[in-house]
Amino acid sequence: MKAIINVYLKNGVLDPQGKATHHALDSMNFSKVEDVRIGKQIIMKLSNRDKEEAYKEVEKMCEELLANTVIEDYTIEIV
Amino acid sequence: MKAIINVYLKNGVLDPQGKATHHALDSMNFSKVEDVRIGKQIIMKLSNRDKEEAYKEVEKMCEELLANTVIEDYTIEIV
Numbered sequence: 836m837k838a839i840i841n842v843y844l845k846n847g848v849l850d851p852q853g854k855a856t857h858h859a860l861d862s863m864n865f866s867k868v869e870d871v872r873i874g875k876q877i878i879m880k881l882s883n884r885d886k887e888e889a890y891k892e893v894e895k896m897c898e899e900l901l902a903n904t905v906i907e908d909y910t911i912e913i914v
Numbered sequence: 915m916k917a918i919i920n921v922y923l924k925n926g927v928l929d930p931q932g933k934a935t936h937h938a939l940d941s942m943n944f945s946k947v948e949d950v951r952i953g954k955q956i957i958m959k960l961s962n963r964d965k966e967e968a969y970k971e972v973e974k975m976c977e978e979l980l981a982n983t984v985i986e987d988y989t990i991e992i993v
Contacts, residue, residue, distance in 0.1 A: 853956075860979065865974075
């Protein structure tokens with residue numbers, strides 16, 4: 836079983852990495868870019884058999900380690 | 915128009931960030947994790963009107979700036 840976790844900064848939280856990338860793209864004449872936000876994608880192989888159990892476990896991992904829930908949100912997809 | 919770009923290390927390329935995360939999860943008793951790989955997710959707002967044109971432009975951005983194609987692959991989704 837595989838979990839795909841996206842961790843991204845909450846709306847309103849400044850994203851310096853995204854800003855820098857936007858700026859770099861601008862200076863390379865990619866003028867149609869309006870906004871850039873950069874997050875993490877974590878891909879995890881799991882030995883769980885049960886989808887719901889896997890989801891709950893991954894959610895716990897996100898809360899405890901993978902995301903800083905003060906400034907970050909996350910989405911979990913189990914495939 | 916929005917572009918969702920995932921940049922991840924090619925298979926076989928060592929992922930120290932993923933390894934460290936795996937190790938940390940292990941020590942927190944998440945024993946069902948078999949492998950962790952960490953990549954970047956870039957979310958971009960574009961003023962393009964044409965989907966195909968947007969895709970081509972984002973592809974160029976990936977090749978020139980966003981991904982290190984020696985060690986990284988990427989996927990592009992235009993929504």
